[in-house]
Amino acid sequence: MRTIQVKSGSAGYSVFVGRGLLSTLSRRLVNVRGKGPRGVFVLTSPEIWSLWADAFLESFPHQDPPSILFLQPGEEHKRLRTVERLAEQLAEARADRSSLLIAFGGGIVGDVGGFLAAIFMRGIDYVQVPTTLLAQVDSSVGGKTGVNLQAGKNLVGCFHHPLAVFADTELLQTLPSRELRAGLFESVKAGIIRHPKLFGYMERNAGAILARDPKAIEYVVSASIQMKAEVVGIDELENGLRMILNYGHTLGHAIEAATRYRKLLHGEAVAWGMIAATRLGLARQTVTRAQADRIEKLIFEYGPLPSLRLPVDRLLDAATRDKKNRSGVRRVILPSGIGNAVVVEDVTDAELHDVAESMLRTARESSATTDSVKE
Ligand SMILES: NC(=O)c1ccc[n+]([C@@H]2O[C@H](COP(=O)([O-])OP(=O)(O)OC[C@H]3O[C@@H](n4cnc5c(N)ncnc54)[C@H](O)[C@@H]3O)[C@@H](O)[C@H]2O)c1
Numbered sequence: 001m002r003t004i005q006v007k008s009g010s011a012g013y014s015v016f017v018g019r020g021l022l023s024t025l026s027r028r029l030v031n032v033r034g035k036g037p038r039g040v041f042v043l044t045s046p047e048i049w050s051l052w053a054d055a056f057l058e059s060f061p062h063q064d065p066p067s068i069l070f071l072q073p074g075e076e077h078k079r080l081r082t083v084e085r086l087a088e089q090l091a092e093a094r095a096d097r098s099s100l101l102i103a104f105g106g107g108i109v110g111d112v113g114g115f116l117a118a119i120f121m122r123g124i125d126y127v128q129v130p131t132t133l134l135a136q137v138d139s140s141v142g143g144k145t146g147v148n149l150q151a152g153k154n155l156v157g158c159f160h161h162p163l164a165v166f167a168d169t170e171l172l173q174t175l176p177s178r179e180l181r182a183g184l185f186e187s188v189k190a191g192i193i194r195h196p197k198l199f200g201y202m203e204r205n206a207g208a209i210l211a212r213d214p215k216a217i218e219y220v221v222s223a224s225i226q227m228k229a230e231v232v233g234i235d236e237l238e239n240g241l242r243m244i245l246n247y248g249h250t251l252g253h254a255i256e257a258a259t260r261y262r263k264l265l266h267g268e269a270v271a272w273g274m275i276a277a278t279r280l281g282l283a284r285q286t287v288t289r290a291q292a293d294r295i296e297k298l299i300f301e302y303g304p305l306p307s308l309r310l311p312v313d314r315l316l317d318a319a320t321r322d323k324k325n326r327s328g329v330r331r332v333i334l335p336s337g338i339g340n341a342v343v344v345e346d347v348t349d350a351e352l353h354d355v356a357e358s359m360l361r362t363a364r365e366s367s368a369t370t371d372s373v374k375e
């Protein structure tokens with residue numbers, strides 16, 4: 001097992017990465033919480049619970065099991081009305097300020113659960129037990145919580161850090177392969193923006209990673225978290241450095257909103273967004289042709305990416321609601337070589353239009369469909 005520390009202005013906590021953490025969870029919670037298993041609530045999805053309930057409950061005392069709340073899968077449920085329903089359920093079940101919420105699921109359960117914990121009775125403790133690769137390498141760490149609006153991705157939310165994160169890589173055994181690959185795009189992102197060693201590792205070991213070799217997966221998860229923990233430690237509230245974690249998300253989030261969150265998984269939309277941002281980097285010479293080719297090659301190594309048909313104007317309109325834009329200044333993250341990224345504030349409409357169109361052309365021509373990338 002590896003332990004990575006997150007130390008930001010408002011919180012300090014451990015991220016545990018390893019196999020079999022789930023079956024000892026209750027005992028580990030006593031350490032981070034300083035008390036027994038009373039008042040524990042679990043937020044999960046029915047499909048995850050049907051696969052992993054036995055292992056989850058193994059370490060909890062039979063006479064004192066946690067209460068289970070369910071969230072249906074899909075971005076369409078990452079909404080304020082869901083949070084209200086869950087808060088009513090917590091109140092009904094007599095949760096109080098000493099209760100603990102466990103977000104046991106992918107990024108959607110984590111984002112909704114974290115937000116619920118942040119606002120229920122003005123804030124209760126929660127821990128993240130991420131079950132997707134994406135949630136293990138990215139969303140469970142750093143304290144960003146929230147929900148979508150029709151107008152855009154994650155437009156309502158707040159920062160609320162977990163007490164601890166338990167990333168049990170054994171949970172990934174049951175993850176559909178499309179979901180695994182979607183998560184790997186966030187690790188490719190981590191390599192491009194700040195971890196050249198991870199980038200090289202992902203180039204050399206795609207076969208082992210995609211085959212879920214335990215050592216390879218553990219390296220990818222730990223390296224991605226290490227990178228994110230460092231960035232969050234330097235800039236918790238995304239006023240500077242943390243914006244680099246949004247590489248690929250300017251157009252990635254716009255793709256999700258413009259397709260009403262129905263077509264692509266988050267990681268897939270970010271992958272198309274990274275391709276566009278890399279082409280912009282090439283135009284602006286923050287990357288060489290050889291570096292841009294290496295980046296695109298690595299992204300497609302973890303593909304295929306489902307094809308996408310979208311009018312460019314709809315995409316650019318959705319991008320205007322990006323949270324990185326402030327007081328009319330558009331911010332875009334470009335790769336700077338491999339292992340580094342820069343935030344640029346002077347990208348013109350014409351430049352963004354050109355790379356969006358170029359990316360959409362490639363995305364239209366992709367022969368993969370959402371059905372063909374399922375397994
Ligand atoms: N807060 C952050 O910093 C952050 C970072 C990245 C992404 N996100 C958000 O995360 C969300 C995407 O998360 P995701 O990719 O984990 O998707 P997800 O939460 O939708 O989970 C993917 C699917 O896999 C199923 N599943 C989960 N674990 C499983 C397992 N072990 N075995 C079998 N099936 C399993 C889920 O029920 C779901 O159907 C997006 O909303 C995105 O905006 C947040």
Ligand SMILES: O=C(O)C(=O)C[C@@H](O)[C@H](O)[C@H](O)COP(=O)(O)O
Binds near residue numbers: 138246
């Ligand atoms: O943690 C961060 O900071 C990130 O940007 C990580 C992203 O991968 C993630 O998708 C995040 O939810 C995006 O946040 P947002 O503030 O752009 O909504």
Ligand SMILES: [Zn+2]
Binds near residue numbers: 138186249266270
């Ligand atoms: Zn993301």
